[in-house]
Amino acid sequence: MIGRHMQRTPTPGSTLDALVVGAGPAGVGTAIALGAVDDLLFGVVERGDIGQTFHDWPTHQRFLTPSFTGNGFGATDLNSVHFATSPAYTLGVDYPTGAQYARYLTTVARHFRVPVMTGTEVTGVDRDDEVFVVRTSRGPVRARTLVWATGEYSRPRLPKAVGSGLLDHSSTEAAWALREGRVIVVGGNESGMELACHHVERGSDVLVLDPDTPWDSGRGSDPSQRLSPRTRIRLAEATATGRLELSDRPVRRLRTTAGSIVLSLDDGSTESTPSRPIAATGYSPAIDPVGSLFALRPDGLPELTEDDESTITPGLFLAGPSVRHQSLVFCFVYKFRQRFAHVAGVIAERTGHDRSPLEEWRENGMLTDDLSCCGIECAC
Ligand SMILES: Cc1cc2nc3c(=O)[nH]c(=O)nc-3n(C[C@H](O)[C@H](O)[C@H](O)COP(=O)(O)OP(=O)(O)OC[C@H]3O[C@@H](n4cnc5c(N)ncnc54)[C@H](O)[C@@H]3O)c2cc1C
Numbered sequence: 001m002i003g004r005h006m007q008r009t010p011t012p013g014s015t016l017d018a019l020v021v022g023a024g025p026a027g028v029g030t031a032i033a034l035g036a037v038d039d040l041l042f043g044v045v046e047r048g049d050i051g052q053t054f055h056d057w058p059t060h061q062r063f064l065t066p067s068f069t070g071n072g073f074g075a076t077d078l079n080s081v082h083f084a085t086s087p088a089y090t091l092g093v094d095y096p097t098g099a100q101y102a103r104y105l106t107t108v109a110r111h112f113r114v115p116v117m118t119g120t121e122v123t124g125v126d127r128d129d130e131v132f133v134v135r136t137s138r139g140p141v142r143a144r145t146l147v148w149a150t151g152e153y154s155r156p157r158l159p160k161a162v163g164s165g166l167l168d169h170s171s172t173e174a175a176w177a178l179r180e181g182r183v184i185v186v187g188g189n190e191s192g193m194e195l196a197c198h199h200v201e202r203g204s205d206v207l208v209l210d211p212d213t214p215w216d217s218g219r220g221s222d223p224s225q226r227l228s229p230r231t232r233i234r235l236a237e238a239t240a241t242g243r244l245e246l247s248d249r250p251v252r253r254l255r256t257t258a259g260s261i262v263l264s265l266d267d268g269s270t271e272s273t274p275s276r277p278i279a280a281t282g283y284s285p286a287i288d289p290v291g292s293l294f295a296l297r298p299d300g301l302p303e304l305t306e307d308d309e310s311t312i313t314p315g316l317f318l319a320g321p322s323v324r325h326q327s328l329v330f331c332f333v334y335k336f337r338q339r340f341a342h343v344a345g346v347i348a349e350r351t352g353h354d355r356s357p358l359e360e361w362r363e364n365g366m367l368t369d370d371l372s373c374c375g376i377e378c379a380c
Pocket of ligand 1: 021022023024025026027045046047048049050051052053054061062063064065079120121122123149150151152153154191286289319320321331332333334
């Protein structure tokens with residue numbers, strides 16, 4: 001694949017056909033798809049290093065989607081960003097840590113010669129006629145289209161409880177450190193369960209609070225709605241110790257009293273712990289510099305056309321886990337990668353290029369443009 005499609009390297013002052021912001025899996029994957037289009041002038045800017053989010057993951061955090069090199073038989077590694085690559089092959093592990101996955105992304109970006117300018121933060125975006133003028137820490141970049149791929153990790157979400165500043169978010173190293181007394185985790189989805197199991201495995205008593213009881217089965221077959229097999233196995237082991245309690249009581253308020261943190265719960269009861277409780281309550285989209293260029297859905301996520309384009313700013317595309325189409329959630333790599341080649345194809349057409357080389361992505365099962373097929377439930 002490399003060498004068949006030549007890409008032109010951006011030069012200072014030129015107007016790109018496409019600028020990708022962020023070099024995580026969404027940015028790197030979309031850039032590789034753009035690189036398949038002959039003569040398309042594009043580049044990627046990244047405020048840290050390639051895969052910066054994964055460099056920032058706590059040391060104990062691992063992927064929950066397994067990697068396995070099934071690529072040759074139509075079952076591309078779930079964590080790949082291109083069908084000719086596999087983290088399981090590159091790394092020799094099935095559940096990569098953040099540092100390992102960052103190594104995979106860097107290897108892939110180098111292999112496909114993705115033009116990434118690291119250490120370059122986007123601080124704002126202006127429009128000059130039909131062109132985006134992107135303000136970066138290294139000066140302005142002009143581009144006809146923009147792919148926003150800055151993920152969610154830099155926007156940790158805390159629960160709406162009073163005193164939520166007393167919580168350590170799951171994205172911090174502190175949340176994984178050994179804690180004094182009973183560990184309280186607010187939020188029982190994947191991250192909450194992973195942390196709960198982590199602390200039970202290290203000998204702590206753990207209480208998990210979540211009114212939505214994500215640990216219940218019978219939530220359909222979409223892994224965005226139900227716990228992964230790996231987490232379920234760990235949850236069963238943690239439950240068997242007798243040191244894990246799961247509760248559907250929502251937290252209303254947190255306060256400190258005499259060396260303890262007291263949580264007031266919805267039913268009038270309280271729980272207390274000598275160490276800071278943990279918030280495993282997810283993330284919000286990191287769209288700040290372009291926030292006004294997207295209309296928002298009632299759930300606060302960017303509203304998109306069927307081409308993952310802003311409904312109010314033509315030429316601005318979103319890639320990554322914040323992509324939603326009605327109730328379809330694209331929060332895993334194996335989901336949002338299905339849109340890399342679609343977005344690249346729309347950009348190719350808009351900028352007068354041939355999108356047909358991207359059919360190779362479809363042939364390899366990595367291009368979904370008919371979204372009606374994604375909601376299938378497993379029969380058994
Ligand atoms: C704890 C945890 C576990 C997860 N486990 C899995 C899993 O098992 N399987 C799975 O598929 N997914 C998993 N995910 C989700 C997955 O990690 C994310 O969906 C994925 O990282 C999103 O990729 P992205 O490229 O959109 O964003 P990121 O990987 O966050 O990349 C965004 C990049 O944009 C850069 N950036 C941000 N703002 C700017 C700016 N203004 N200017 C320039 N650059 C900027 C950042 O430095 C970063 O490198 C997990 C997430 C978390 C938090």
